[in-house]
Amino acid sequence: xxxxxxxxxxxxxxxxxxxxxxxxxxxxxxxxxxxxxxxxxxxxxxxxxxxxxxxxxxxxxxxxxxxxxxxxxxxxxxxxxxxxxxxxxxxxxxxxxxxxxxxxxxxxxxxxxxxxxxxxxxxxxxxxxxxxxxxxxxxxxxxxxxxxxxxxxxxxxxxxxxxxxxxxxxxxxxxxxxxxxxxxxxxxxxxxxxxxxxxxxxxxxxxxxxxxxxxxxxxxxxxxxxxxxxxxxxxxxxxxxxxxxxxxxxxxxxxxxxxxxxxxxxxxxxxxxxxxx
Amino acid sequence: xxxxxxxxxxxxxxxxxxxxxxxxxxxxxxxxxxxxxxxxxxxxxxxxxxxxxxxxxxxxxxxxxxxxxxxxxxxxxxxxxxxxxxxxxxxxxxxxxxxxxxxxxxxxxxxxxxxxxxxxxxxxxxxxxxxxxxxxxxxxxxxxxxxxxxxxxxxxxxxxxxxxxxxxxxxxxxxxxxxxxxxxxxxxxxxxxxxxxxxxxxxxxxxxxxxxxxxxxxxxxxxxxxxxxxxxxxxxxxxxxxxxxxxxxxxxxxxxxxxxxxxxxxxxxxxxxxxxx
DNA sequence: CTGAAAGCGCTAACAG
DNA sequence: CTGTTAGCGCTTTCAG
Numbered sequence: 370x371x372x373x374x375x376x377x378x379x380x381x382x383x384x385x386x387x388x389x390x391x392x393x394x395x396x397x398x399x400x401x402x403x404x405x406x407x408x409x410x411x412x413x414x415x416x417x418x419x420x421x422x423x424x425x426x427x428x429x430x431x432x433x434x435x436x437x438x439x440x441x442x443x444x445x446x447x448x449x450x451x452x453x454x455x456x457x458x459x460x461x462x463x464x465x466x467x468x469x470x471x472x473x474x475x476x477x478x479x480x481x482x483x484x485x486x487x488x489x490x491x492x493x494x495x496x497x498x499x500x501x502x503x504x505x506x507x508x509x510x511x512x513x514x515x516x517x518x519x520x521x522x523x524x525x526x527x528x529x530x531x532x533x534x535x536x537x538x539x540x541x542x543x544x545x546x547x548x549x550x551x552x553x554x555x556x557x558x559x560x561x562x563x564x565x566x567x568x569x570x571x572x573x574x575x576x577x578x579x580x581x582x583x584x585x586x587x588x589x590x591x592x593x594x595x596x597x598x599x600x601x602x603x604x605x606x607x608x609x610x611x612x613x614x615x616x617x618x619x620x621x622x623x624x625x626x627x628x629x630x631x632x633x634x635x636x637x638x639x640x641x642x643x644x645x646x
Numbered sequence: 647x648x649x650x651x652x653x654x655x656x657x658x659x660x661x662x663x664x665x666x667x668x669x670x671x672x673x674x675x676x677x678x679x680x681x682x683x684x685x686x687x688x689x690x691x692x693x694x695x696x697x698x699x700x701x702x703x704x705x706x707x708x709x710x711x712x713x714x715x716x717x718x719x720x721x722x723x724x725x726x727x728x729x730x731x732x733x734x735x736x737x738x739x740x741x742x743x744x745x746x747x748x749x750x751x752x753x754x755x756x757x758x759x760x761x762x763x764x765x766x767x768x769x770x771x772x773x774x775x776x777x778x779x780x781x782x783x784x785x786x787x788x789x790x791x792x793x794x795x796x797x798x799x800x801x802x803x804x805x806x807x808x809x810x811x812x813x814x815x816x817x818x819x820x821x822x823x824x825x826x827x828x829x830x831x832x833x834x835x836x837x838x839x840x841x842x843x844x845x846x847x848x849x850x851x852x853x854x855x856x857x858x859x860x861x862x863x864x865x866x867x868x869x870x871x872x873x874x875x876x877x878x879x880x881x882x883x884x885x886x887x888x889x890x891x892x893x894x895x896x897x898x899x900x901x902x903x904x905x906x907x908x909x910x911x912x913x914x915x916x917x918x919x920x921x922x923x
Numbered sequence: 924c925t926g927a928a929a930g931c932g933c934t935a936a937c938a939g
Numbered sequence: 940c941t942g943t944t945a946g947c948g949c950t951t952t953c954a955g
Contacts, residue, residue: 381948435950590813661932705932707931930952935946
């Protein structure tokens with residue numbers, strides 16, 4: 370018979386410690402914590418006291434390993450510095466705050482296969498406004514509306530693989546105006562660009578909205594207070610994150626999703642930048 | 647003797663499967679994956695082939711449980727929608743991208759004690775500009791500089807518990823100007839406020855910088871392209887995230903940090919908004 | 924309602 | 940350089 374090996378684990382109390390102190394089996398502690406209603410009132414209190422005294426906190430890794438369930442929400446976003454995605458993440462995060470789920474950012478390490486797939490996905494989404502599927506669909510919507518109004522002219526559209534920014538908005542607008550001096554309105558794929566256009570108008574003393582109308586997309590808070598205030602399309606980003614969590618949890622619970630695709634809607638915020646009197 | 651229980655685990659291949667296929671011990675597979683140099687070339691290849699064939703991916707939970715090391719970087723930020731913190735997170739994330747570390751956001755579930763502590767920390771940091779320690783230190787710096795120049799006047803300072811925003815900048819500026827019509831410069835605690843001031847100036851036809859000079863803090867990209875461009879203080883947010891990771895990893899590796907406090911520095915970006923000719 | 928035993932998948936320790 | 944053994948801390952299964 371060999372001597373027992375030295376214990377490896379850190380000093381943290383384990384479920385066994387709690388069980389011993391409470392004078393019950395480990396599994397009862399486990400149950401008391403996860404399904405309190407399945408444990409008698411008295412034992413539950415006894416256990417709670419032991420938990421408090423030892424300051425016991427379950428180990429999520431052991432739990433995940435034993436139950437084969439992770440309680441981790443992976444969130445994959447193309448860009449962390451983009452406010453749009455930051456708000457989606459916040460929606461996800463808040464929706465999970467009352468659960469034991471952890472939020473993990475863009476983990477491509479989980480699966481080698483996923484890693485490649487996601488990497489490609491990432492790459493395919495950040496190379497620029499033109500390739501981003503969301504941008505493409507906005508463009509399609511713009512086109513459809515313009516065609517319906519018999520105003521569509523492909524030459525009026527500018528796309529670029531350069532990442533969107535306020536600076537880019539200024540630059541593109543300057544170029545567009547040079548090519549088409551009679552230009553009298555700009556619909557920007559997002560608010561950054563719209564702000565860039567606005568600043569460029571100030572710089573060049575171009576009256577907004579009288580000479581040039583401006584409309585952005587996303588409706589960041591700033592658009593409302595800009596001078597003049599800028600018309601934009603408000604998307605419900607936070608709600609997207611929230612809904613995503615709701616649906617994911619339903620799916621996890623084995624429920625079949627009634628509406629695998631939810632239309633979160635949007636709002637057109639009409640402001641001064643397009644309000645020609 | 648009882649019959650063996652049915653296996654529970656999901657269908658995913660385990661390290662034992664790989665070991666069997668490669669004709670080696672499980673621990674050798676483990677080593678081949680984590681410390682390839684400690685395994686002979688030939689076995690390593692054999693193992694790699696088995697890994698590929700089975701599409702084996704190590705279970706991070708089991709790994710964490712067995713090694714008592716987590717490979718998870720917890721990141722706690724006061725606000726996800728604040729660009730400053732988003733960039734810090736990005737710095738953290740990028741610095742970790744070539745490792746197996748996972749990034750986990752503001753996990754307060756890890757420890758009940760921590761949860762309370764962090765919650766309080768969070769609450770204490772987002773209630774408004776005045777309570778934020780960073781803001782306080784900026785204010786202290788401003789005060790020191792003004793006193794050195796014998797220009798300090800407490801009445802010129804406006805603080806508020808309202809969360810910072812562009813709108814707030816407009817509002818505060820309007821109020822300050824009403825109280826002190828001779829006001830000729832504004833140093834804002836952050837760029838949002840500065841932009842609000844700028845827009846308000848446009849709105850009220852106040853010349854910038856001739857009538858009012860404006861300086862922000864953080865130096866978001868927008869400040870450079872705003873009209874007029876806005877002077878600001880650039881902080882190295884991404885670098886903060888990166889450094890934090892470096893230091894954390896050194897600490898994990900058991901190294902004693904030479905400089906537990908690193909001065910990342912800053913840059914004053916002088917622009918048109920304070921450039922009175 | 925409670926518990927004992929048997930793993931979950933992996934790695935540290937201890938031998939070769 | 941490789942393998943054997945004994946857990947990591949929790950939960951599932953099976954049995955009261």
